[in-house]
Amino acid sequence: MEISFFTLSIFCFSGVYLLPIGKNVTSYGEEITTNPTEGDIKLLKEQVSALTQTVLANEKKIADLTVLNADKLLTQQDQTETGHDIRTLNSDVIGFTAVLKEHAIDLPTGSTIVYDNVYYNAGNAYDTSTGVFTCPRSGLYLFYINVEPFDESLPAAIAILINGSYRVDAVAERYDVGHDSTGGNMMVEHLQEGDRVWVETYEHDNQDLYKGFTSFSGVLIRST
Template identity: 25%
Template structure:
């Protein structure tokens, strides 16, 4: 389309130079005798008239278009890197995770006259320092979605003794999950719970044993409490 426009424009100029002669031969002669710069803007008019089938008559414009596209791609690439840096700033630099277990006990934990947090005092992981082994409590260093898991194990001393425990996962003062056993048929038992919880910064999550219940025969690593930040809440 541009080649045609360029040609027509030049032809109109040539036609003005041969106003009285309107034959094709006169027009051809005028084109051959034309002197001066060809008014084809950024197009190659020599190519347009003589070598249109064998060359690109718009090479200059195409080169400029290529340069503009390359510049735009570089700008988009820079934006992508900036976005990646922003995402890393929001979530990449935040590491919050912990795993703790009850140390081995010769006596039972409980029973107590009121609900009591379980002291998971053997820490194997505490990124972000959110878990306090003294209190047995995790305090969220920032708001977000967290994953928590707990495992419970208990063993009675002899045949006919009652397996009697109930453990519940707490978010602040709210019960969010629990597991229990109440029978005389099993001499030992275990159970697990895994939950996803939204926790505000400063919110506390812990595991407690209900009053009147007990955990016995604990071997280190069988009663555990763990958690990790899945993703933080956006500002």
């Protein structure tokens, strides 16, 4: 009599357990299948029980992580009048983008530009009432400004200031009626906690700035 062995595969989530089942083959080709022993069944039950406990433990960990991540992820603040969502990420992220909601008219040189339409303000460090970004954490920051004149006959010039000191400026002047012209600039600088950054008109009086196209953005690249 020749004897061959087959296996009964038990699939349970991420585990595969094999239960041997003997199959006796006679010289006449007849097959006689034997049942698994009590020991095999007991072992399989123990394995399934252990796997079930593992699955339940993992499900609890997933549930705990879901609650934790929900607390850290986006929390929606009030919507702006334009319908844009202002969202704040967890405290590891600092950054903002704001534009003019309406045209700014007849601004003298040295006027602080208050960008009152905020698209993004992670960390709430940009103040829409003053136009000032107050550094909440020391680190390397990147800032970007863009400007477009509203009056076709007057240039527009703005500059980034840090604690009252000029850094970089951007200038735009329409070269022809009906043709738009924008100017932009960016800078990278290390800031200390509490440093203040804002944008002012520069060089020219009576400036008219175009809403939407005149913008101010900043982001923390790396904390130090």
